[in-house]
Amino acid sequence: MAQARPYYADKSLSAAFYDVVTAADERLAGDIEAYAGLAAPGSSVLELGAGGGRVTFALAEQGYTVTGIEIAPAMLAQAQARLAQLPAELAARVELRRGDMTALDLKRTFDLVICPYFTLAHVPAGTAWRNTFATAARHLPPGGRAAFHLPLLEIMRMPGPPKEMVVFDRPLPGGGRLQLHVLERTFKAAIGRLDQVIEYVERDAAGAVLRRSPERLTFYLTDPEPLAATAGLVRDRDPIPLGGVGDIWVFRRV
Structure with a gap:
């Protein structure tokens, strides 16, 4: 196997050019609107896997208050640099924190939890998925929604x-x-x-x-519904197709 560094690692080109690649990826078109459609304007959003802040700042611009969690220091640094350049009114709606989505507990709830751009698929489909669904449920009130973008098996x-x-x-x-x-x-x-x-x-x-x-x-990919159910999350609607390569799965906390 080829010698390779992990994606989004320090000094990796995937981190350095994250904005270039995502801006050119037409398969992501419509994801911001899909997430925004799951909660009323002005709602609070917890984003698991904020990356460089593409979704974070787009939702903040629409009036949402967003807490972005990112585990990769190189990606978090990019998001923080962008945050520092925002107008004060917009920056006040964004909080960025380093954290592990499989073990996160912020001791508060949000109106919506999102996990965009195949972030859940980056961790093994088993205990890590189950723990991430538990994180989502922990940060939602009853009836609150959580959305996960997953790749298609084909x-x-x-x-x-x-x-x-x-x-x-x-x-x-x-x-x-x-x-x-x-x-x-x-x-x-x-x-x-x-x-x-x-x-x-x-x-x-x-x-x-x-x-x-x-x-x-x-x-990694598996059927998310049984693992989500262990955390008290049930499917809210049919998966939302996105770009022909993935679906946004929407769950609701019971």
């Missing part, structure tokens, strides 16, 4: 492209480019695990390689 089963294929190519400020290759892609159906090594390549304006970073990205 997408996880797809074979990877040739290593030499550029699967992502976007310009960078200053005239350079960011390119991505898939070096490895294997799916283990018995445990619902997709393991990939994505190589990030940063090039200058002349096309020369400035940095190259292979990074391991793993997703």
